[in-house]
Amino acid sequence: MNAQAEDPLLPGCLYVVATPIGNLGDLSPRALKVLESVHAICAEDTRNTAQLLAHFGVSTPLKALHEHNETRIAAELIAQLQAGRTLALVSDAGTPLVSDPGYALVDAARQAGLNVQAVPGPCAVTAALSIAGLPTDEFLFAGFLPARPAARRARLQVLAQEPRTWVFYEAPHRIAECATDLAEVLGSTRLVFLARELSKRFEQSVRLPATELPAWIAADANRLRGEFVLAVAGAPARSEAGTLDARSLLRALLQELPPARAARLAASLTGEKRQTLYQWALEWSGTKPEF
Ligand code: SAM
Numbered sequence: 001m002n003a004q005a006e007d008p009l010l011p012g013c014l015y016v017v018a019t020p021i022g023n024l025g026d027l028s029p030r031a032l033k034v035l036e037s038v039h040a041i042c043a044e045d046t047r048n049t050a051q052l053l054a055h056f057g058v059s060t061p062l063k064a065l066h067e068h069n070e071t072r073i074a075a076e077l078i079a080q081l082q083a084g085r086t087l088a089l090v091s092d093a094g095t096p097l098v099s100d101p102g103y104a105l106v107d108a109a110r111q112a113g114l115n116v117q118a119v120p121g122p123c124a125v126t127a128a129l130s131i132a133g134l135p136t137d138e139f140l141f142a143g144f145l146p147a148r149p150a151a152r153r154a155r156l157q158v159l160a161q162e163p164r165t166w167v168f169y170e171a172p173h174r175i176a177e178c179a180t181d182l183a184e185v186l187g188s189t190r191l192v193f194l195a196r197e198l199s200k201r202f203e204q205s206v207r208l209p210a211t212e213l214p215a216w217i218a219a220d221a222n223r224l225r226g227e228f229v230l231a232v233a234g235a236p237a238r239s240e241a242g243t244l245d246a247r248s249l250l251r252a253l254l255q256e257l258p259p260a261r262a263a264r265l266a267a268s269l270t271g272e273k274r275q276t277l278y279q280w281a282l283e284w285s286g287t288k289p290e291f
Helices: 029-037 046-055 070-082 103-111 124-132 149-159 172-186 210-218 246-254 259-270 274-285
Strands: 013-017 040-043 062-064 087-090 115-119 139-144 165-170 191-196 204-209 228-232
Touching (some): 013 029, 013 070, 013 103, 029 087, 029 115, 040 046, 046 062, 070 087, 070 103, 103 115, 124 165, 124 204, 139 149, 165 172, 172 228, 191 210, 204 210, 246 274, 259 274
Parallel strands (some): 013 087, 013 115, 040 062, 139 165
Antiparallel strands (some): 165 228, 191 204, 191 228
């Protein structure tokens, strides 16, 4: 570690600055120093960032950079950097580019051979993973799941096979139906972790079997509010005996085969009871028995 907080800014450098995801106390001294020292700050929503800057008494000029104008104004910003000006890039909260704008600008800066430096800090993904108690030596970040129910369920079916811990963002108006889908796709043996309002006054987090998540959310209307991150334990691809995980395999087979055939095949490959698998297959596919 070295104390570089007081270092002067590098001419022509783009600083990608993480800002708080709730608690303003999480803005780092270095982030503050950079924000007050650069020539301009590129912000996803200038009104939002103006409030943050006002709180810290920073009066650096703001420039809007959002998903609708990013590609168009990147060239202008690159020209400013090439002229030796310093710029900061921030999003509404957390780390820019993580499900937030900034990719086009950073990519353009790299292509132009410009200096790009991170000013690391809050990020909802890493904050959630750091308290979930799920394996994080490797993980998959899935961004936001599709909004449409059929597409979301299809995505969850694929993610359910993922052996690493996976983590994603979800909007409050979809959290209840997402929990129902997770319960249905993952069953009672997979752990899910939900964090809401991280670093804020009503922060809450819970880790429980996927099948228990819908009831946990329904138990208190406040649990539908705020901002959410979910993490899911990776699929046990093979049991200790070396056999395939029956539920995961059945899920995959049901993409291609009718319930009875999928159950028969999964039973012969895993040693699980055919009738049990057949019942699951019927529940998941919503079809009637084929007797
Ligand atoms: N770039 C941001 C980051 O580094 O976390 C994420 C931006 S993304 C548009 C916003 C989503 O992040 C929210 O919808 C929510 O899912 C998650 N999020 C942001 N702040 C959060 C918080 N304090 N608690 C829980 N989730 C949060």
